[in-house]
Amino acid sequence: MGTSYHVTVVADGVDADGLKAQIDALLLRINQQMSTYDSDSELMQFNRSEQGKPFELSPELAFVLSESQRINLLTQGAFDVTVGPLVNRWGFGPEEERVIPAAEELATILENVGAKWLSISDDGRQAIRRRPIFVDLSAIAKGFGVDQVAELLRDEGYLNYLVEIGGELRVKGHNALGLPWRIAIERPNLAPGSVQAAIALLNRSVATSGSYRNFRDVDGERYSHTINPVTGFPVAHNLVSVTVVTDTCAEADAFATGFSVMGPEASLAYAESNNMAIFMLTEVDGRVVERWSSAFNQYLDD
Structure with missing residues (x-):
């Protein structure tokens, strides 16, 4: 996934080495299913599949693609796993571009961008590319990986843990002090690691998307x-x-990206209408201003 992971388990007699081996194997399998770095991954095979021809999906990839399509609809297209060619053309992919694309070039790229060109069968077992789209799950797969590791820990009988992959995380139970897990929200300035706010979580997932470094x-x-x-x-x-x-990290991961596209006003309106907890930092006249939805109040750690 191009990043690191961290797991904290609060329990007696934990076989750390054995648990790490299980987690590594799980993340390796997810990587082999959803990575765009691995040309032989299941996702990359799908990206090369014949247009209009059904492609058989693993249950994991089927879930993530279906969840991506669901959140695409809820965000009115703001979250879209086919946006990769546009990201690359604007110079944020593997090849750095120094020329701003002309409107005609963007129009050509947009012809093959859009979740509407991705079809999933009713039983969720197959997907079809209706156009030569390129699916990139980097804005949801990390969250899904967090969820999968958390469920592994749950299945092993652990009651208190924190799972984090690349900044996206999910917690259950309490920390080592018997208190809710305290999570820091980073301050967007020139001092990486500084804290804007702290939140207290029990049995929840959290993800942050920001534009202040990239x-x-x-x-x-x-x-x-x-x-x-x-x-x-x-x-x-x-x-x-x-x-x-939110409840799941995959959902938090995807919505954070969608809200980054929608902007503060539309995001806050959506959050209030759907009782969703979000915390935003906006820049107003050179100052960072905090805004949050009503549902977020319960997480603020005074």
């Missing part, structure tokens, strides 16, 4: 790495990070 300056203009899959352009709003708290 951007490009071209000809005096700053472009965010967050690309709107509907317009093809980098977002231009003042939302610098959004943290989402």
Whole structure:
């Protein structure tokens, strides 16, 4: 997944080496299913599959693709796993671009971007590419990996743990002090690791998406790495990070990305309408301003 993971288990007599071996094997399997770094992964085989021809899916990939399509609809297209070609063309992929794409070029790329070109069978066992789309699950697969590790720990009988992959995490029970797990929300400034706020969680998942570290300056203009899959352009709003708290980390991961595209006003309106807990940092006149939904109040650690 191109990142690190961390697991904390609060229990007596933990076989750390044995548990690590189980977790490594699980994450390796997920990587072989969903990685775009591995040309032989199941996902990359799907990305090379014949257009219009059903492709048999593993249960795990089927779930993540179905969940991606569900959240795509809920965010009105803001979360879209086919946005990769646009991200690459704006210079945030493996090849760095220094020329801003013309409108005609973006229009051509957009012809093969869109969740509507990805079909999943009613039984969820097959997927079809209706256009030569390229599916990239980097905005949901880490969260799914967190969920899978958490469920492994649950199945092993552990009651108190924290699982984190690349900053996305899920907790259950209490920490070593018998208290709710305390999670820091990073402050978007020039001092990485500084804390903007702390939240207290029990049996929840949390993911953060931010634009404050990944951007490009071209000809005096700053472009965010967050690309709107509907317009093809980098977002231009003042939302610098959004943290989402939900039951599953896959959902939190995907919604955090979708909200980063939607911007602060639309995200807050959605969160309030759907009783979703989100915490946003926006930039106003050079200052960082905190905003959060009503459902987030319960997590603020005073």
